[in-house]
Amino acid sequence: MSSSRLQQLLNYFEDYWAVEESTVKLLRTCVLERKLKRKESILGEGQLCNHLTFVVQGILKTFHTDKNGNQHNLQFTSENKWVTDFGSLYNNKPTELCITALEPSIVLQIKKEDLFNLYDNSPMFDRNMRIITENAFIEQQERVLQHISATAYERYLYFLNKYPNLSNRISNIQIASYIGVTPEFLSTLRKKATA
Amino acid sequence: MSSSRLQQLLNYFEDYWAVEESTVKLLRTCVLERKLKRKESILGEGQLCNHLTFVVQGILKTFHTDKNGNQHNLQFTSENKWVTDFGSLYNNKPTELCITALEPSIVLQIKKEDLFNLYDNSPMFDRNMRIITENAFIEQQERVLQHISATAYERYLYFLNKYPNLSNRISNIQIASYIGVTPEFLSTLRKKATA
DNA sequence: TAATTTTCTTAAACTATCTTATGGTTCTGT
DNA sequence: ACAGAACCATAAGATAGTTTAAGAAAATTA
Numbered sequence: 001m002s003s004s005r006l007q008q009l010l011n012y013f014e015d016y017w018a019v020e021e022s023t024v025k026l027l028r029t030c031v032l033e034r035k036l037k038r039k040e041s042i043l044g045e046g047q048l049c050n051h052l053t054f055v056v057q058g059i060l061k062t063f064h065t066d067k068n069g070n071q072h073n074l075q076f077t078s079e080n081k082w083v084t085d086f087g088s089l090y091n092n093k094p095t096e097l098c099i100t101a102l103e104p105s106i107v108l109q110i111k112k113e114d115l116f117n118l119y120d121n122s123p124m125f126d127r128n129m130r131i132i133t134e135n136a137f138i139e140q141q142e143r144v145l146q147h148i149s150a151t152a153y154e155r156y157l158y159f160l161n162k163y164p165n166l167s168n169r170i171s172n173i174q175i176a177s178y179i180g181v182t183p184e185f186l187s188t189l190r191k192k193a194t195a
Numbered sequence: 196m197s198s199s200r201l202q203q204l205l206n207y208f209e210d211y212w213a214v215e216e217s218t219v220k221l222l223r224t225c226v227l228e229r230k231l232k233r234k235e236s237i238l239g240e241g242q243l244c245n246h247l248t249f250v251v252q253g254i255l256k257t258f259h260t261d262k263n264g265n266q267h268n269l270q271f272t273s274e275n276k277w278v279t280d281f282g283s284l285y286n287n288k289p290t291e292l293c294i295t296a297l298e299p300s301i302v303l304q305i306k307k308e309d310l311f312n313l314y315d316n317s318p319m320f321d322r323n324m325r326i327i328t329e330n331a332f333i334e335q336q337e338r339v340l341q342h343i344s345a346t347a348y349e350r351y352l353y354f355l356n357k358y359p360n361l362s363n364r365i366s367n368i369q370i371a372s373y374i375g376v377t378p379e380f381l382s383t384l385r386k387k388a389t390a
Numbered sequence: 391t392a393a394t395t396t397t398c399t400t401a402a403a404c405t406a407t408c409t410t411a412t413g414g415t416t417c418t419g420t
Numbered sequence: 421a422c423a424g425a426a427c428c429a430t431a432a433g434a435t436a437g438t439t440t441a442a443g444a445a446a447a448t449t450a
Contacts, residue, residue, distance in 0.1 A: 038448095064340055072344040074336060087333045090326075123318040130325035134281045137328055140335035141269060145259055147342035148375030149267040152437070171397065171447095180343035185437055187399055233418085347407070366417095366427065380407055382429055 005056050006031055009108055012054075012080050016128045023122040030114035036060075036101040042109075043099040049088035051109040055081055058105020059169060062097055063177070073178040076102075076166055082132060102170060147180065155179045156189050200251050201226055204303055207249075207275050211323045218317040225309035231255075231296040237304075238294040244283035246304040250276055253300020254364060257292055258372065268373040271297075271361055277327060297365060342375065350374045351384045 006028065013019050036042065036058065043049055045065060053060075055077050062075040062083060074097065077083040088095035089112060110118070119126045146155050156179055160167050167175065176186040201223065208214050231237065231253065238244055240260060248255075250272050257270040257278060269292065272278040283290035284307060305313070314321045341350050354374055355362050362370060371381040 064344065066344050070344070072340060074340055074343075086329045090329065119322065123321065126318065126322050126325060127314065130321060130328060131285075133325060133328045133332055134285065137332045137335060138282045140332060140339055144335055144338050144342070145267060145269055147339065148269075148372070149259065149261050149265070173397065177343070182438060183398075184400085184439080188437090191399085368427070377408060378428080379409080379430085383407095386429080 005033055005106065005108060008056055008080070009054055013125075013128065016131065017124050020122065020124070023118070023125055026114075026118055026121060030110055030117070032109045032111070034107050034109055036105045036107065038101055038104055041098060041100040042107065043085060043088075043095060043097065045096060045098050046094045047088075048092060049085040049095050050112045052082065052084045052089070052112075052115050053077075053099070054108045054110075055079055055083065056106040056108055058107075059102045059166070060099055060105060060107070061102055061174060062099050064097055071177060072180070073174060076163070076170065076174075076178065078166060078169075082136075102174065152179065152181045152185065153189050153192060156181075156186065157193065160193075200228055200301065200303060203251055203275070204249055208320075208323065211326065212319050215317065215319070218313070218320055221309075221313055221316060225305055225312070227304045227306070229302050229304055231300040231302065233296060233299055236293055236295040237302065238280060238283075238290060238292065240291060240293050241289045242283075243287060244280040244290050245307050247277065247279045247284070247307075247310050248272075248294070249303045249305075250274055250278065251301040251303055253302075254297045254361070255294055255300060255302070256297055256369060257294050259292055266372055267375070268369060271358070271365065271369075271373065273361060273364075277331075297369065347374065347376045347380065348384050348387060351376075351381065352388065355388075 009027070009031065010019060010024060033056075034042070042051070042053060042060070057079060060077045060083055061073050062077065062085075063071045063073045065071050075083065077099075083099060085095045085097050085099075087093060088097075119129070146158060150158070156175075159175065159179055172186055172190070173183045176183045179186070181189070204222070204226065205214060205219065228251075229237070237246070237248060237255070252274060255272045255278055256268050257272065257280075258266045258268045260266050270278065272294075278294060280290045280292050280294075282288060283292075314324070341353060345353070351370075351374055354370065367381055367385070368378045371378040374381070376384070
């Protein structure tokens with residue numbers, strides 16, 4: 001794999017702690033690089049999730065398809081963010097989610113066994129995954145709060161404000177699916193926002 | 196503190212891993228017991244969150260009060276569950292949440308400094324807090340999915356089904372605030388559910 | 391570049407949910 | 421046991437969001 005991409009991951013970790021050389025060595029042996037075309041998936045409904053994934057470049061969406069065939073976006077993952085389906089990864093349950101590239105993307109992946117190995121061999125790696133997960137939890141909690149307390153218009157403005165770079169790169173259909181409205185209604189919200 | 200209540204916490208941990216004697220000793224010195232009356236709070240808006248809290252008995256609600264003075268329930272925490280405001284606890288930011296007892300309750304609390312000390316002295320404690328947080332994340336994600344894809348009626352049925360014991364102990368006003376509808380509308384949903 | 395697909399907007403009719411108000415019931419603290 | 425507070429049901433009118441359909445604009449692919 002390109003060493004510059006592993007370096008991007010190492011730089012990311014260095015923001016959290018001084019990574020020990022033994023951990024760097026482990027990462028060097030187990031981190032896999034994968035290039036994705038637009039619309040290509042790294043996880044499909046019904047599969048077992050076997051990887052933890054780090055986005056080097058591009059954007060991935062994590063979505064669920066309901067019984068009527070409608071897709072609902074749970075999460076966008078862009079550069080220097082992690083994505084996986086914890087439920088499937090840890091409990092060996094087939095996933096109900098799908099993770100797909102919205103742009104041509106490059107990701108780094110760690111297989112489940114290698115991940116557990118890293119947890120066991122580097123308490124700091126373990127700890128920092130805890131902290132990363134805590135931050136992910138805070139973000140989800142904020143989203144829940146938005147949905148029980150804010151209107152669709154407020155959620156849209158919040159999204160624009162919180163993810164200004166994403167909102168330029170992602171189609172409104174994807175944004176509508178993320179904030180939980182129809183694309184048609186988002187269109188009226190957009191008109192209102194610029195009025 | 197009552198040793199039987201510490202024992203309940205230790206039993207809880209034993210479900211995750213064989214707790215080392217050194218960790219038990221640490222817990223024995225730092226775990227604080229607190230009794231709460233109905234409506235008594237362990238965290239109020241604007242304060243700094245300084246504790247991780249484990250519920251031994253009772254139910255706590257975590258809610259946010261919006262600019263119009265309306266309360267929105269993010270979470271209920273009952274026996275053998277954890278509650279805190281991660282954002283406030285880790286980033287030293289004043290909280291926008293409030294954590295209040297719905298019933299007379301008994302909780303165990305670990306102060307921030309003691310918590311960090313536990314993380315440093317017991318990698319297994321650290322690891323299991325990661326796993327607990329991952330599960331909390333999965334639960335929040337499930338809630339977000341509900342809100343972007345399901346109707347209020349479906350969310351109500353889901354709540355009844357997922358938390359049958361809670362729905363008996365909690366008033367409908369609290370449930371309405373949790374699933375994100377007005378109490379009046381929940382009333383019509385309830386009629387529909389029993390029709 | 392042309393052809394094709396996807397995205398975005400608009401509008402009208404429809405449905406879900408909220409607001410306000412009222413009255414009866416059940417809890418809770420003293 | 422009583423008084424006050426909180427809770428629950430019901431209903432009418434208002435608002436927020438969806439559905440369907442159709443056409444224009446933009447992006448993607450050949």
